[in-house]
Amino acid sequence: MNRTGYYIGMTEKELIQGCKENKRLHQEALYRKYSRKLFGICLRYANSEMEAEDTMQEVFIRIFTKIGQYKEGGSFEGWLNRVCVNHAIEVYRRNKRLVFIESYEGDYEESYDTRLLEKLGADEITQLINTMPEGYRMVFNLYAIEGYTHKDIGEIMGISEGTSKSQFSRAKGHLVKLLAKQLNIRKEDSNAGA
């Protein structure tokens, strides 16, 4: 749904061209149009909502300064997403804390019900992801959502490919536990309602 009247009627080409010419009107229109989507991405990588807003702000500044590098023909939204993810990775690297990453062999075997996942909304899933430790979250985001390979993730995060895999399995295990807890809460709620 359109957020404001700023960009309605402006084609994407006009928006991009205006931003390349450093026109505030177009930049603001682009911000209004894509900020919520990019904020959704930032939320998955940030530790808090405030941090996500800061990240988003930096992402937009980077977008407006680097928009000249965007070449027509490709998906503009895809380009924006990449800029956002790359920036999130950069922020992660910049603020890299000492995270103990334990090597893990084998897959996580605990079973879970995908029907429960289907019931969850995007905001709930984002909240679930946000509850994960930073290392898990990064790997999970990059692998499961962005589609990076474990090899790439290893290079990005400065860990081995195996560690990336183990982190991903742990992240999933973490999620399954959370999902189970969520399920129990929902069951209790429904019982209480009945």
Place this chain on the structure above:
Amino acid sequence: MQERDMEDIFRDKLKGFEAEHGDRWDQISAALPPEEKKRRFLWIWFSGAGLAIAGFVLLSLYFLNPSKPINLSSSENNTSKSQTLNSNSGPSPANAQEDESSELTNQAPLKRSEPVETNHQTSQPSEKKASKLKQAAKSYTPPTKDKDLPKQNSSDNNGMEENRNPVPNDKPIPFDLKPLEPSVEFLAMAHPSFKEDTADARLPKQVNRTSHPTVKKLKSDEEDLGKWSIGIGGGVYQTKFKQQMPGNKGSSQIAQDGYIEKNKSLREQIFTPGITTTENIWLRYQANSWLSFQTGISMMQSTQNLSFNVIGPSYDKWKAPQDFNEGAVFSGSNSYLFPSDSIVAGNQYTAKSQYFMREVPFSIFLNQKLGKKWGLNFELGASYRWVTSASVYMPDIDNVGMLYLQGADSYPGIRSTWNLHSSFGFYCQLNNYFRLDVAPRMSYSLQSNIRYSRFVQQYQRNWGVELRISRKLGF
């Protein structure tokens, strides 16, 4: 359970996920390099300035150089010098007939406005002169070689004239230009013994100077002084502006969101009458006695009052610029964030607005003369009008200026638009050159603007009086 399933579900669920966040635009905008000043209207400014300067120069030339009487004894003698022959150095047959006519012409009083030919037909040499001319003819031998041709600056010209010979020294007479048989009158003029008798022949031949303003002034009032006029003018108008957005009434199918969506009750805005003043400079082409065309550039200033009713919810953190300009270019410092709930439902608010506009009009005039001095005009035309800047402030709320717009596209409701205008007035021809037009004039602009998907139906009506003074340019 399969891993793939979980990842797919996550991807599908998060695809296109959007989340609400705090507005960070001001911070982002502040961190970006400053926007370059818009230059797209520079050419209009330059053309307007060029037009104004050209008009000023032309007017100055005509005002500061009042027509001078022609000095017959000096200036025109000089003119004639190059056209008459040096009698002592031998005549050029090519000019012989001219000189012949000159002599004959000067037997009659010099009349500036009368063509030479009329005198030529009526004048006759006296019998005495004719006999002398015949004698001279007997002793005449026409030149056949270059060396026989008269030279410029001849020492034998009695110091009277220079450069009288139109034939260049270095150019022989073309072969096919066979020397004409000299007339008796020519021979008399050429011969030294006839010097006294033919002295008057050295007076200037009449030249056609009808294009000179002084000559024109001597003509009657009915004389055509050219088709082009330049003028300046100005007007005062009462302005009524109304803007309607169908979305306000819930009839729009166009998606509206944000402030617009939340505060749709504000969308009905009615501008109560205001005042518009105009100044213009223009150029007119008078095609014939009843039809003329006019174009130029006009500056407009419009002061209006806006009133609106709040029939929806009170506005929480109603940010005025967003609500008013709908995408306007405004700087952060000029935006004004009203306190929460400052716009209260059920109340009526007013705002004062001032718009500065430019207009390039094109008009067709139908003229009807009413005698020599007076006439009627009917004007019909169109113009392209754009907003150069605007400001709005609300005296009801802190009396704070809250909005400053720049650029034609700043405000979709009052942005560049086509405008129709018409007037029915009269004019007074003050003299041959100056004319004063007084015209009650009405203009009407209607715009259906769908930019930003905001279907803005607006009209602006001006009616008032315009005064123009114009001057014919003489061409």
